[in-house]
Each structure stands twice: as structure tokens, then as C-alpha cells.
Amino acid sequence: MTDNAQTIVDTALRTAPPAELEPGKYYAFHTPGGIREVDLTGDQHKDQPTRKTGTTTVRDAQSFLAYWDKHHDTASEVYADSDRLTITAVLDAHQADSARWAGHRLHLALRETTAWKQWLRLDGELMDQEAFAEFLEDHLPELLEPAAADMLEIAQSFQAAQKVDFQSATRLTSGQRQFQYVETQTTKAGQKGQLTVPETFIIGLVPFEGSEGYRLTARLRHRIGQNGLRLGYKLERPDEIRTTAFADVVKAIGEQIDVPVMNGTAA
Structure with missing residues (x-):
């Protein structure tokens, strides 16, 4: 040019x-x-997107169902992963005769409650009398049997028995444990006493935020040594309770939706 x-x-x-x-x-x-x-x-x-995309994360079954009701269709799929404690819905999953983007998802990621984590953190650990008593006092709402008032009295008894020498512990036929001690304070030195506590106690815990509560048995643990009396508890099968709680969440969701909840992870 x-x-x-x-x-x-x-x-x-x-x-x-x-x-x-x-x-x-x-x-x-x-x-x-x-x-x-x-x-x-x-x-x-454009004024609006061509298709829905993104992953919305919720924390309880009720929120999952609310979002599901608004966005699912007849080809939507749901997967439950018990290892990760998650339930995932692929809202735009592939149809039987055609592919879709599978880019719009709903993710339920359960979170353990503070009380559950605190009880599990000290499970099997031994504490001094004061620490054990304070733990019971801080968790009175979770104590079911014996009643919280009775457990508070037990905690206060341990706090009062600081200047004593614990010598032995005996299991009673009533299902309680009796601790024998000798006073070491100047005014009461030499005086003997005893403290009786339950061998087991029942607690009520909610494993996940928004889930139901479950009963767990805690067995009293103790050790008498050079550092005096140390106390703790051992929970019976907390992993099974956790698994049951997740299964109940899956069941609660499955009963309210019109597609099966598959065991696994979405692609």
C-alpha cells in the first residue's frame, strides 16, 4: 500500500x-x-451470569436444607464423607444424557463444639485436686448424673481437702470410690477422714454445632503418689458417639431431600 x-x-x-x-x-x-x-x-x-458457580459452606443441617431447597434440581447429587465430617451437594451435577459444569456446590463442614473439644482434650489426663475441681465447676451444665449440684459439692470437697495426705482409695459396692486421708494442718494434724466420689458419672455433650446432644459415660481415674492425689476421667467410646452424631446429621438431611445421600466424595 x-x-x-x-x-x-x-x-x-x-x-x-x-x-x-x-x-x-x-x-x-x-x-x-x-x-x-x-x-x-x-x-x-451481561446483566446476570450465564450459570451459577461457586461453593457455599454452611455449618448445620438446617442451613444446608435451606440452601438446597432454593437451588437444587432433579439431577443434583449429595455426598457424605464420614472421615472429613462433610456433606457436599453438587447442585449442577451431570445429567444422565448430558454433561454439566458441576461448578455450583453446597458444602456442610461440621464444627465441633467448644464443650466437646474441652472434654476430649483432657480425656485420660490426670490433674491435681484444684484443677480437677475447677474443671467440674466450669462444666456443670454438661453434668447429668449425679446431678450438677451434687458434682459441685464433690468439687468443693476436693478444694477443701488441700492440706491432707491421701493414703488409699477403696471401691465400694455402691459403685463409688472412697479416698482415705490424714490431715496435715497444724490444728488437725493426724486426724483421719474420707472422701467419697462416684466411680462413674454421665455427661451430656453436643458434638457438633447445631446437632443433637448425646450421653457419655466418664470413669473416674486417680493416682496417689509423691505429688499427692491426682484425678481425671476416661470417656467411654467418644469416637463412636462422634460417628453416630455424624450419621444422625446425614440421616436428618436424607429424610428431607428427594435424592440419595451417597457415601463418598464428589469429583
Whole structure:
């Protein structure tokens, strides 16, 4: 192209009236620098996205069902993973005769309650009398049998028996344990006494936020040594309770939706 012809083209391009481009279409233009492409097919050029995408995370079954009711269709799928304590819905899952994006998901990630974590953290650990008594006092709402008032009295008894020398512990036929001690305080030195506590006690815990409560048995643990009396508890099969609690969440969701809850993880 001659210089004169190029000048004519450049002038024509500069003086051409502006043209409005339509969203949702793809354009290509010849320019002096080559072909220029303009892509207006993306969602950012539309009033609303072409399809739903993203993963919404909820923390309880009720929230899961609320989101599910709003967004699912007949091809949506649900998966439960007991190892990860998660339930995932693929809301735009593949259909039987066609593929879909599988990019719109609902994820239930259960969180353990503070009380559950605190009881599990000290499970099998031995504490001094004061620490054990304070733990019982801090967790009175979870103590079911004996009643919280009785357990508070036991905790206060341990706090009062600080200046004593524990010598033995005997298991009684009543299912309690009796600790024998000798006073070491100056005014009461040599006086003997005893402290009776339950061998087992029942606690009520909610494993996950928004889930039901469950009863657990805790067995009293103790050790009498050079550092005096140390106390603790051992929970009976807490892992089984945790597994049952997750299964109950899966069941509660499965009863309210019209598709099976599959055991596994979504692709």
C-alpha cells in the first residue's frame, strides 16, 4: 500500500462514526496494526451470569436444607464423607444424557463444639485436686448424673481437702470410690477422714454445632503418689458417639431431600 493510500485508510478510520457493540457477541476489526478482536461474550458484559458457580459452606443441617431447597434440581447429587465430617451437594451435577459444569456446590463442614473439644482434650489426663475441681465447676451444665449440684459439692470437697495426705482409695459396692486421708494442718494434724466420689458419672455433650446432644459415660481415674492425689476421667467410646452424631446429621438431611445421600466424595 502506498503512503497516500495508507493515509486515506488512517483518515477514514479516525473519522468513522462510533458504533455501539452488542454484549454477548464477538467482534474482529481490521486496523493499521493488524486484526483487533473484541470479546463481549463473558458474564461481565451481561446483566446476570450465564450459570451459577461457586461453593457455599454452611455449618448445620438446617442451613444446608435451606440452601438446597432454593437451588437444587432433579439431577443434583449429595455426598457424605464420614472421615472429613462433610456433606457436599453438587447442585449442577451431570445429567444422565448430558454433561454439566458441576461448578455450583453446597458444602456442610461440621464444627465441633467448644464443650466437646474441652472434654476430649483432657480425656485420660490426670490433674491435681484444684484443677480437677475447677474443671467440674466450669462444666456443670454438661453434668447429668449425679446431678450438677451434687458434682459441685464433690468439687468443693476436693478444694477443701488441700492440706491432707491421701493414703488409699477403696471401691465400694455402691459403685463409688472412697479416698482415705490424714490431715496435715497444724490444728488437725493426724486426724483421719474420707472422701467419697462416684466411680462413674454421665455427661451430656453436643458434638457438633447445631446437632443433637448425646450421653457419655466418664470413669473416674486417680493416682496417689509423691505429688499427692491426682484425678481425671476416661470417656467411654467418644469416637463412636462422634460417628453416630455424624450419621444422625446425614440421616436428618436424607429424610428431607428427594435424592440419595451417597457415601463418598464428589469429583
